Amino acid sequence: MAEIAAEAPNSPEALESFRIKYLGSKGTVKALMEALRQVPNEQKREYGQLMNTLKQLAEDKYQALKTELDAQAELSAATQLDLSAPAEPLPIGSRHPVAVTMNRIVDIFSRMGFSVADGPEIEDDWHNFSAMNTPEDHPARDMQDTFYIVDVPKMLLRTHTSPVQARVMENRQPPIRIIAPGRVYRNETISTRSHCQFHQVEGLYIDENVSFADLKQTLLYFAQEMFGAPRIRLRPSFFPFTEPSAEMDIWLGTDTEKNYRLTKGTGWLEILGCGMVDPQVLENCGIDSTRYSGFAFGMGIERQALRLYEIGDIRLLFENDVRFLRQFASAM
Ligand code: DAH
Numbered sequence: 246m247a248e249i250a251a252e253a254p255n256s257p258e259a260l261e262s263f264r265i266k267y268l269g270s271k272g273t274v275k276a277l278m279e280a281l282r283q284v285p286n287e288q289k290r291e292y293g294q295l296m297n298t299l300k301q302l303a304e305d306k307y308q309a310l311k312t313e314l315d316a317q318a319e320l321s322a323a324t325q326l327d328l329s330a331p332a333e334p335l336p337i338g339s340r341h342p343v344a345v346t347m348n349r350i351v352d353i354f355s356r357m358g359f360s361v362a363d364g365p366e367i368e369d370d371w372h373n374f375s376a377m378n379t380p381e382d383h384p385a386r387d388m389q390d391t392f393y394i395v396d397v398p399k400m401l402l403r404t405h406t407s408p409v410q411a412r413v414m415e416n417r418q419p420p421i422r423i424i425a426p427g428r429v430y431r432n433e434t435i436s437t438r439s440h441c442q443f444h445q446v447e448g449l450y451i452d453e454n455v456s457f458a459d460l461k462q463t464l465l466y467f468a469q470e471m472f473g474a475p476r477i478r479l480r481p482s483f484f485p486f487t488e489p490s491a492e493m494d495i496w497l498g499t500d501t502e503k504n505y506r507l508t509k510g511t512g513w514l515e516i517l518g519c520g521m522v523d524p525q526v527l528e529n530c531g532i533d534s535t536r537y538s539g540f541a542f543g544m545g546i547e548r549q550a551l552r553l554y555e556i557g558d559i560r561l562l563f564e565n566d567v568r569f570l571r572q573f574a575s576a577m
Pocket of ligand 1 (some may be wrong): 404405406407447448482486487517518519520540541542543544
């Protein structure tokens with residue numbers, strides 16, 4: 246016993262020798278156990294107990310030393326870590342094509358002096374509809390059905406980014422030149438969008454003597470920067486918050502199958518709605534319509550993303566398949 250206690254193996258090899266020497270199949274403990282047979286019967290009990298204590302001692306010592314040596318091994322593995330070695334590369338993800346497209350649009354308008362404004366996605370009836378000259382029961386509301394907050398009357402998910410116009414005008418006086426990107430919602434089951442959420446960018450410019458020519462030139466510059474100098478056309482349209490109103494198309498042509506499909510065979514792709522801000526909207530938001538005039542426009546992002554990256558199907562944008570999204574890793 247004293248012999249076991251005196252042992253101090255300090256390496257894995259020495260520990261293994263210790264195990265073989267005392268606990269192995271030819272080890273001391275085993276041999277002494279076998280010797281039990283030769284011990285006279287009346288001493289067997291005492292001998293047996295002694296042997297058990299001895300075996301226990303050897304096993305305990307073995308376990309204790311093993312734990313200690315394992316801990317030492319782990320520690321030295323850690324200290325051998327080369328902290329100056331380059332780290333494993335971490336996947337950092339990539340921007341979504343919709344975000345990239347939105348940033349590009351914002352960038353182009355920033356260069357023309359527009360600054361970014363923001364508004365809530367859970368909007369009230371006033372900003373989303375009434376201030377924008379779409380009072381309750383106005384038929385134009387049917388074009389933009391949405392989701393209402395059940396417990397809070399007159400609160401809804403905004404159907405467009407136009408309410409940001411009202412919020413900005415209520416809070417400051419012209420000159421105003423803002424761009425408002427963000428998420429919008431519509432309750433549309435039969436829609437090419439195939440889901441109820443999409444993205445828009447709104448623009449608003451209010452000052453003295455702003456004319457339709459300013460609107461057209463601004464949008465032409467945007468179309469050239471964004472799509473590389475295609476022709477544009479403005480078609481008369483209707484929006485409750487602008488008068489006159491127009492929709493802008495860009496010319497893609499029909500020479501490729503993709504363009505044929507995207508433009509439904511016409512060669513023209515509709516990009517946005519726009520117009521001169523209706524004087525009633527200015528008055529609703531506390532701006533003197535006899536002194537100031539302005540233009541506004543609103544555009545969907547998804548369709549532009551499809552065009553920009555030549556994506557054939559809008560649903561790909563929201564399936565969250567990383568194999569698809571990874572392709573845009575280098576885009577900003
Ligand atoms: N809010 C309109 C929509 O979602 C788009 C729009 C049209 C915005 C004309 C405007 C505008 O600011 O002047 O369909």
